[in-house]
Amino acid sequence: MAERLCFCSSFCLSPPFSAHPERPTAQSPGLPHLRPIGVADACYVSSSHLLELSSSHLFGRHKPRTQSSWGARASPGSSNSRVRSQAVLSPDKAAERGGLSGEAYYDAIVIGSGIGGLVAATQLAVKGARILVLEKYVIPGGSSGYYERDGYTFDVGSSVMFGFSDKGNLNLITQALAAVGCKMEVIPDPTTVHFHLPNDLSVQVHRGYGEFIGELISKFPHEKGGILKFYGECWKIFNALNSLELKSLEEPLYLFGQFFQKPIECLTLAYYLPQNAGDIARKYIKDPQLLSFIDAEVRQKGKRKKCFIVSTVNALQTPMINASMVLCDRHFGGINYPVGGVGGIAKSLAKGLVDKGSEILYRANVTDIIVENGKAVGVRLSGGRQFFAKTIISNATRWDTFGKLLKGENLPKEERDFQKRYVKAPSFLSIHMGVKAEVLPPETDCHHFVLEDSWSRLEEPYGSIFLSIPTVLDPSLAPEGRHILHIFTTSSIEDWEGLPRQEYEAKKEKVADEIIRRLEKKLFPGLQSSITFVEVGTPKTHRRYLARQSGTYGPMPRNTPKGLLGMPFNTTGLNSLYCVGDSCFPGQGVIAVAFSGVMCAHRVAADIGLEKKSPLLDNALLSLLGWLRSLA
Numbered sequence: 189m190a191e192r193l194c195f196c197s198s199f200c201l202s203p204p205f206s207a208h209p210e211r212p213t214a215q216s217p218g219l220p221h222l223r224p225i226g227v228a229d230a231c232y233v234s235s236s237h238l239l240e241l242s243s244s245h246l247f248g249r250h251k252p253r254t255q256s257s258w259g260a261r262a263s264p265g266s267s268n269s270r271v272r273s274q275a276v277l278s279p280d281k282a283a284e285r286g287g288l289s290g291e292a293y294y295d296a297i298v299i300g301s302g303i304g305g306l307v308a309a310t311q312l313a314v315k316g317a318r319i320l321v322l323e324k325y326v327i328p329g330g331s332s333g334y335y336e337r338d339g340y341t342f343d344v345g346s347s348v349m350f351g352f353s354d355k356g357n358l359n360l361i362t363q364a365l366a367a368v369g370c371k372m373e374v375i376p377d378p379t380t381v382h383f384h385l386p387n388d389l390s391v392q393v394h395r396g397y398g399e400f401i402g403e404l405i406s407k408f409p410h411e412k413g414g415i416l417k418f419y420g421e422c423w424k425i426f427n428a429l430n431s432l433e434l435k436s437l438e439e440p441l442y443l444f445g446q447f448f449q450k451p452i453e454c455l456t457l458a459y460y461l462p463q464n465a466g467d468i469a470r471k472y473i474k475d476p477q478l479l480s481f482i483d484a485e486v487r488q489k490g491k492r493k494k495c496f497i498v499s500t501v502n503a504l505q506t507p508m509i510n511a512s513m514v515l516c517d518r519h520f521g522g523i524n525y526p527v528g529g530v531g532g533i534a535k536s537l538a539k540g541l542v543d544k545g546s547e548i549l550y551r552a553n554v555t556d557i558i559v560e561n562g563k564a565v566g567v568r569l570s571g572g573r574q575f576f577a578k579t580i581i582s583n584a585t586r587w588d589t590f591g592k593l594l595k596g597e598n599l600p601k602e603e604r605d606f607q608k609r610y611v612k613a614p615s616f617l618s619i620h621m622g623v624k625a626e627v628l629p630p631e632t633d634c635h636h637f638v639l640e641d642s643w644s645r646l647e648e649p650y651g652s653i654f655l656s657i658p659t660v661l662d663p664s665l666a667p668e669g670r671h672i673l674h675i676f677t678t679s680s681i682e683d684w685e686g687l688p689r690q691e692y693e694a695k696k697e698k699v700a701d702e703i704i705r706r707l708e709k710k711l712f713p714g715l716q717s718s719i720t721f722v723e724v725g726t727p728k729t730h731r732r733y734l735a736r737q738s739g740t741y742g743p744m745p746r747n748t749p750k751g752l753l754g755m756p757f758n759t760t761g762l763n764s765l766y767c768v769g770d771s772c773f774p775g776q777g778v779i780a781v782a783f784s785g786v787m788c789a790h791r792v793a794a795d796i797g798l799e800k801k802s803p804l805l806d807n808a809l810l811s812l813l814g815w816l817r818s819l820a
């Protein structure tokens with residue numbers, strides 16, 4: 189088991205420290221009186237403050253803190269705003285600099301500090317761009333954030349981390365951290381998921397590919413040939429992906445360069461771009477139970493209200509490229525858990541961003557994207573403050589970006605088409621629990637997928653249960669003698685809206701009790717009586733704290749998609765506005781949104797002159813991609 193280490197070289201050297209040595213922190217002697225901040229106020233938080241956050245009230249009954257000793261309100265003219273003025277303009281100055289005639293101070297404003305937004309921001313910052321990230325909540329990370337309660341550190345989202353190894357080209361989380369000089373200690377997970385399925389089918393997805401395939405073949409010996417062919421095809425795609433340098437597929441000089449250097453690999457990917465995993469699995473495999481297992485494996489979203497493991501749909505609606513990425517990376521680089529919890533990734537990226545001279549404002553709720561002459565030029569916060577930049581990057585979902593943040597603008601055709609092709613996936617009900625350690629049998633795996641009785645419940649709300657026990661890997665996340673159980677299952681916002689408070693609370697308890705009862709019966713006898721802490725989040729909780737419309741987990745195809753062909757990239761129909769995150773290519777998942785961040789940063793860098801570009805080729809490629817999407 190790994191020791192707890194610092195995230196970055198400077199991360200824990202001088203508490204509290206300032207990322208900019210010349211800039212004192214809010215705690216430094218000599219700083220004037222700091223006013224407590226209200227929810228609507230934006231506050232500058234340096235990475236040192238992040239380290240000191242002990243509890244980010246994300247789920248359950250608690251509201252975000254409205255009083256804080258770690259944040260300082262900027263008031264122009266105060267010494268506190270003077271302290272910051274080297275990197276963050278006072279609101280008035282920022283406003284003056286934007287608009288029609290003024291030169292925008294920032295190269296890019298990023299709305300939201302999910303992993304997608306943070307990767308885009310840090311990748312641009314390392315290229316020398318001046319970035320301002322505006323985050324509505326009090327800490328970075330969005331669905332990859334964390335919160336602390338009663339000595340437990342809970343991951344907000346799930347704890348299965350792809351792309352976090354030290355090899356290949358697809359370890360995008362490792363690479364994103366390295367770009368800003370950070371390295372996190374990780375703990376290898378020996379089993380990606382332990383499936384507990386109908387008809388007492390139990391499959392462990394071992395880290396070793398041979399071991400996993402051996403186990404699967406032993407359960408389905410009559411399908412040996414099909415299994416080898418299906419997973420073999422996945423490896424062909426994964427190897428092609430892994431051989432490329434990953435940058436923006438919307439940037440022609442890079443794309444042609446890759447085609448020139450790796451023609452076979454690029455053509456392989458182009459061939460699979462419009463294909464789905466379920467169709468390919470069905471070419472080789474006939475056993476319905478094995479096909480259902482593969483549906484659960486690739487967990488992409490299928491029809492409305494249905495859901496699964498690697499995203500939330502069945503294999504027939506899962507792009508083959510995404511399925512291959514997930515089904516192979518877990519064996520190639522393996523699933524690795526960051527020591528100290530998933531929240532450390534966003535904290536490290538945020539710190540890295542500040543180290544590179546860019547800024548983050550927390551409690552900065554963007555309500556409007558300001559458009560002038562058909563171009564996104566700035567943003568307005570809920571308190572009325574305005575910031576201007578050459579480009580705006582939205583890490584909010586596309587539904588929020590185009591439905592809420594842009595007012596009075598006609599929905600661009602591209603977005604209308606996207607909304608025809610994709611709907612919002614349902615949200616989750618999540619249960620964060622602390623339990624007595626003795627309730628877990630020895631050798632319990634970290635991640636479980638439970639569907640006890642019938643395959644027909646696979647995609648039903650509350651049908652399948654996801655369970656992570658990160659303390660199996662990192663015991664430091666819980667008090668001694670305790671474990672964390674993070675349970676989640678799909679659930680739609682409609683189930684929870686319009687209920688009076690008491691009924692809402694009673695329903696949370698009832699639904700959570702039923703899920704816990706199922707886990708007690710299937711996995712852990714005595715579970716109920718071993719609980720020491722429990723907190724339940726519903727889709728409303730996700731909507732409120734993650735600022736995602738309907739609390740959605742992301743986009744899912746309305747019908748059977750043409751693989752990844754229909755997914756929009758980062759540019760949008762509005763000049764200078766870009767999107768990043770899970771409603772962009774290639775979709776949901778931490779590694780997927782990290783890739784979207786890398787792509788976005790590259791395209792933006794080209795557009796603001798930090799990377800080479802060819803306007804002529806740009807137009808040709810963007811038209812070609814638009815046309816290809818129209819075929820989806």
Ligand SMILES: NC(=O)c1ccc[n+]([C@@H]2O[C@H](COP(=O)([O-])OP(=O)(O)OC[C@H]3O[C@@H](n4cnc5c(N)ncnc54)[C@H](O)[C@@H]3O)[C@@H](O)[C@H]2O)c1
Pocket residue numbers: 299300301302303304305322323324325328329330331332344345346347348349350552553554555583584585588733734735736741742768769770771775776777778781
């Ligand atoms: N594999 C896993 O185990 C795992 C775990 C957690 C999360 N995830 C993935 O992460 C993906 C989401 O990442 P993402 O980067 O797209 O976004 P995100 O939803 O995680 O983060 C978006 C951020 O933007 C902020 N925001 C939204 N609107 C805002 C506004 N108007 N003003 C200011 N801030 C605003 C939110 O507060 C949030 O912090 C999901 O698809 C999920 O699959 C996966």
Ligand SMILES: CC(C)=CCC/C(C)=C/C=C/C(C)=C/C=C/C(C)=C/C=C/C=C(C)/C=C/C=C(C)/C=C/C=C(\C)CCC=C(C)C
Pocket residue numbers: 346347348350381429432434437446454455457458496497498499509510511513514635636637654655656774775776777778779780783
């Ligand atoms: C343009 C043209 C025409 C052509 C071109 C061709 C080419 C070159 C192409 C290329 C492509 C590429 C590069 C692509 C890429 C892609 C990628 C990277 C992808 C990725 C993906 C990923 C993913 C999807 C992931 C996901 C994940 C997830 C979702 C996860 C989840 C998890 C969970 C939910 C958890 C569970 C739990 C338990 C069991 C407990």
